[in-house]
Amino acid sequence: MRKPDVVCAEIPSRADAIANARELGEPEPGMLKWTRICRIDEIPRLGARVVRRGVAPNIAVFRTASDMFYALADRCPHRGGPLSQGIVYGERVACPLHNTNVELDSGCAVAPDKGRVQRFMVKVEADFVYVDLEIQADGNH
């Protein structure tokens, strides 16, 4: 398997990230609590894995064909279907229950469906995927 480049879906560098986060009113990276989830190759390309963190909802960590990683609440905005079980294509996932399509980067359902899924911060470092299991990328707990 081709070794993926180190990709950081949310935070390019610490300094940038802090500046960026302040601007957006998001939590600053210093406050993040990274939890190591798995090795990169434990998530299939165009697939996802579920992280159980003790409280609902579970978190789904997706990997695209171009090795971008995204973490979303594993709960479809339509009727709560497990997005982690859907088909991943491009930068989207199709819910397995009624085919609502959700954008992985924004968490928004693709029109004409409506709704939004909580996003979580992800970083990839030295072949491992880390997620902040508590703080949502939108800043509201």
Add this chain to the structure above:
Amino acid sequence: MKTMKLVCVGNGMAGVRTIEELLKLAPDLFDITIFGAEPHPNYNRILLSPVLAGEQTLDEIVLNDREWYAQHSITLEAGKKVTTIDRVRRVVVADDGTEAEYDRLLLATGSNPVILPIPGNALEGVLTYRDIADTEAMIEAATRCRNAVVIGGGLLGLEAANGLRVRGMDVTVVHLLDSLMERQLDRTAAKLLQNSLEARGLKFLLPKQTSEIVAGESGSVCAVRFKDSETISADLVVMAVGVRPNTALAQAARLHCSRGIVVSDTMQTFDPRIYAVGECVNHRGIAYGLVAPLFEMAKVCANHLAGFGIGRYPGSLTSTKLKVTGIDLFSAGDFVGGEGTEHITLSDPVAGIYKKLVLKDEKLVGAVLYGDTLDGAYYFRLLREGRSVTDVRDRLMFGEANLGDTGHLGQNRAAAMSDDMEVCGCNGVCKGAIVKAIREQKLYTLDDVRKHTKASSSCGSCTGLVEQLLISVAGADYSAAPRQKPLCGCTDHTHAEVRKAIRDEKILTITDALLLLGWRTPNGCAACRPALNYYLISTWPHEARDDPQSRFINERAHANIQKDGTFSVVPRMWGGITNSSELRRIADVVDKYAIPTVKVTGGQRIDLLGVKKQDLPAVWRDLDMPSGHAYAKALRTVKTCVGSEWCRFGVQDSTRMGQELERALWRMYAPHKVKLAVSGCPRNCAESGIKDVGVIGVDSGWEIYVAGNGGIKTEVAQFLVKVKSHDEVLEHAGAFLQLYREEGWYLERTVHFVHRVGLDYVKKRVLDDPEGRKVLHERLLFALKGEPDPWAERASGIGRQEFESLEPATEAAL
């Protein structure tokens, strides 16, 4: 970065549509300039008639307002007519001297009305009917003048005549032949049409040849004289005697023209940098005069302009509707008929209804409907699909509604429904919601409606109804679906084309398929990837590699996902036979994994519902029974009755036959799920009549039925053949299923497959050609050979990752 320059000459329906299609494919490729001789932005020419009749306003028929051009950074040179193309310098020059360079040139100059070569044809008060200026002139004339003469009894002439009559003029239609709209209607329908137009106050003179238009004292027209010297007075004359492709510009540039600018199937003229679309072209000898074909040309042309190079325009079938409110008229295809054709006609002069269908070789080739055109879309679809109508022939005339309920081929009278009546039972969408969405969101296609309302997006049985609503709300001209539907939004290729390419080019991976077939998306979507995956593995068994990420979760996890995210497990029970040790193991598994629900299925086996995903491999291990594939587009169950072993009526051992079939066919993936049944005598307790393959024991052997369906819309299986031995049953059933596997489209059940290709075709392949049958059967056996039991594999630890969730390591912060 925009590196290339595209100039479009002609700011009409075909040209602008091509630009729209192009922007969808390659928004940034070109700097675009559009020249239009008319001073308006692009408008819907076909709605000029409702404007003339006062039913719509000019503002309402604009398709692309000026803002649209600005938004897409398109330079609009409205009111400028291009007079020269310099093909050496690659520049076009307009009548006011404006120049524009091009790398690609698109000609969409439309056509010009034919003007009769008779004295007086240029007098004031003589008009043609083509554009906004003509329409405005007619509206203005109607306020001043009394007597109008319309020359030409075709579609345009009649629409013009009707509009002028509605505006209060005294209108006479003059036609050279003795029958109106002779290119679209047979005599009977034409006569009915003439009667109802006469009832609205139109006068007709036919057959009649015009010889001169006579000027009055003021110099403008005052009368029309005919060859037989009869003269009638007229202060407005409208010539609507046909159109001629507008090739003047192309001819001056020495592009090959012959009754239109001659183009190839890729819409290229003889100068490969110059493309042409619309009414101005001659494609394979035909110049089209309706918008539906032009839109198809636009699609192909845009694809080639964008540099994708896929798709050819093979020509179109067209249908016609007259846009005169209150008159329902539809015609399509070869409605006259000739050698080797048969007619079915229905005529009810009292109710003013006339219908004629023309059949050839068991297929519908033409239709004329007058008075009741509700089924026009249905007939046109049959015509385009070219499918055999043998099975529905005796009911064909009564339309789609009479074929049954609202099923795939069925269509109730959508117009008669009230707004709160439900159209889509799967998603609970009523008529009112669909009509509202079509109006407010300006939806034109079935796909749009599916996306916005979810109606018709699940089982599809209400498709006919939704199409009818589209037609009645958005107008027939737009809803005419593309000739054949592309596989999904990622491509223009149809299922048939994709299957063929995979076979001919020996494509083995999804990545190659997406690349070679020029998919618009990097890795497809949730609709096309599963289809492609199936096509690959069914066409190239043991060579193409299955891609789990392109399968729906059920097939990836080998269990059915339930609404709460748990799964259900249905072990295989050969022919519905089980025993105490299997039942004991099932009971133990239920206890051990605290499985909440145990249900006996309709398919004679047992369903364990509510199993957690992570428990699946262990459940399978403890069950130690093969996968029932209840989750897959594959062979599900073979239902049997007890048969001759116990039953006092039984004449054949249906249980053993069923088990033999099931053991031979299990693990067989197919375009959709496949169910079989075997009964031991014609009492048919196993319900063989509603199965994909149903087998019924009779005294002397077995009867085989195919293409039944017990689902949303019950379809009775059709008799295929009677055979003697078990081996023959296995070979015939196998060959039929292999044919379906090889030629069916993904998600097409056998019933729809057989509807599409015709039972005769199936018989030809499976019955009339014993060698071919053997080969089909062998190919099936080859495909299934060595195919593992997915549960046993996973119980032994293969693919563990799919079933395990990740447990976060508790590790330090950044």
